[in-house]
Amino acid sequence: MLDIKLLRDDPDLLAKNLEDRRAGVFDDVPVGSPGWAKASVSRLAELDASWRAALAALEDTRRRQNDNSEAMRAVAKLPKEQQLAARTPLVEEGKVLRDAERIGAAAVEAAERTRDESWRRLPNLTHPEVPGGTSDDDHRLITTWGAPRDFAAEGFTARDHVAIAEELDLVDFAAGAKVVGNKFYYLKNEAVLLDMALQRYALDVARRHGFTIHTTPDLARADILVGLGFNPRGDSTQVYSIANSDLCLVGTAEITLGGMLADEILEEARLPLLVAGLSHCFRTEAGAAGRDTKGLYRVHQFTKVELFAFTVGELAVSEAMHARFLAIEEEIFRSLELPYRVLDMCSGDLGGPAYRKFDIEAWMPGRGGYGEVTSTSNCTDYQARRLRIRYRPSDGDEKTGAKSKPRLVHMLNGTAISTARGIVALLENHQQKDGSVGVPTVLRPYLGLDRIGPR
Secondary structure, eight states, X not given: OXXXXXXXXXXXXXXXXXXXXXXXXXXXXXXXXXXXXXXXXXXXXHHHHHHHHXXXXXXXXXXXXHHHHHHHHHHTTSOXXXXXXXXXXXXXXXXXXXXXXXXXXXXXXHHXXXXXXXXXXXXXXXXXXXXXXSSGGGSEEXXXXXXXXXXXXXXXXXXXXXXXXXXXXXXXXXXXXXXXXXXXXXXXXHHHHHHHHHHHXXXXXXXXXXXXXXXXXXXXXXXXXXXXXXXXXXXXXXXOBOTTSSEEEOSSHHHHHHGGGTTOEEEGGGOSEEEEEEEEEEXXXXXXXXXXXXXXXXXXXXXXXEEEEEEOSOHHHHHHHHHHHHHHXXXXXXXXXXXXXXXXXXXXXXXXXXXXXXXXXXEETTTTEEEEEEEEEEOTTHHHHHHTOEEEOSOOXXXXXXXXXXXXXXXXXXEEEEHXXXXXXXXXXXXXXXXOEEOOGGGHHHHSOSEEOOX
């Protein structure tokens, strides 16, 4: 959630940001309609003005209550024969003011709730270097690594991961669909070991880079999801909700890692705080269609190792951490010997909390193109404001001993490995002419194999 001061101090910035990100606020002000961005910000300003007016009225009522109390105390000092006559109108006024205070407090709460429900729908601000646009063609290419193999020169035609997995008896999609539904699956044989090898390797990389590793719950309360910018309810949600509870299955350990410190104030000396989480991930993938849904690429359940950081609330610091996250992700995919490219994602493709997002796309021979395998986002203080995660700067007043006022942390996330997509890229890039699949050197100690052979 953004600082509400932006609405009062720079509404034009908010309107421009809505336009750049093609983000809507009100259902009856559709994105792209004439003047929709400015109209949305204007309505937000009206809601804020209503809250401020209700608050001013409540504060005036409370001021009058204080005056009434002062007057009652003055009456108590009068001679007893004068007190009754003087107290009676004050008592009646006090009753009226108590009713007014109760009604006014309810009005303030309702106005604030109405404003904040809409205010939360605004996305984060956008890094000035983020490319504008809404399509895949608008992302900015940062770098590429590795060259796609020329399978024709090696004397065979590359197959996609589904064909490879079926031939090597690694995945059972039919059983998954029968037991659970489409886009669920069973990993089998060496694929189980490969999945676990990717998990362990990513966790070891995270530990080497100073992250405290965790296995996290697969569930979280809906208010934690909302705090992190996820929509746990509604037709467009990607979240599975648990009936008769306020719990949801998590789509990423970003949720459980980010929620760990909700409502806490950290000492600055603890920052940056680096944590990594291994979790199952569940996504409805509502509306997903096309070639990206084939096989393991877009599924309803997978396993992921997530990186997460809490830093001091300074852009220079969180941007440096963002670059560090990207370097770790690149390290992992280089060591897996997978050709990839890094993209600076365009404004229209950023998630609501992200100030900036980098994607790594691995080359996937089965599709003859690149496919996303990981991403990392700097969410600045957007999530911290909702979750009330703060830190106390160490530069207090040395003379008086007064402590500095707490500030919001910056929060960042990045995927070390999503095992389903990792398996896709590994099977397709390391397939061999004899039908086997080579195992990258870094995974061999974990897997206990240097290749997955044909049966």
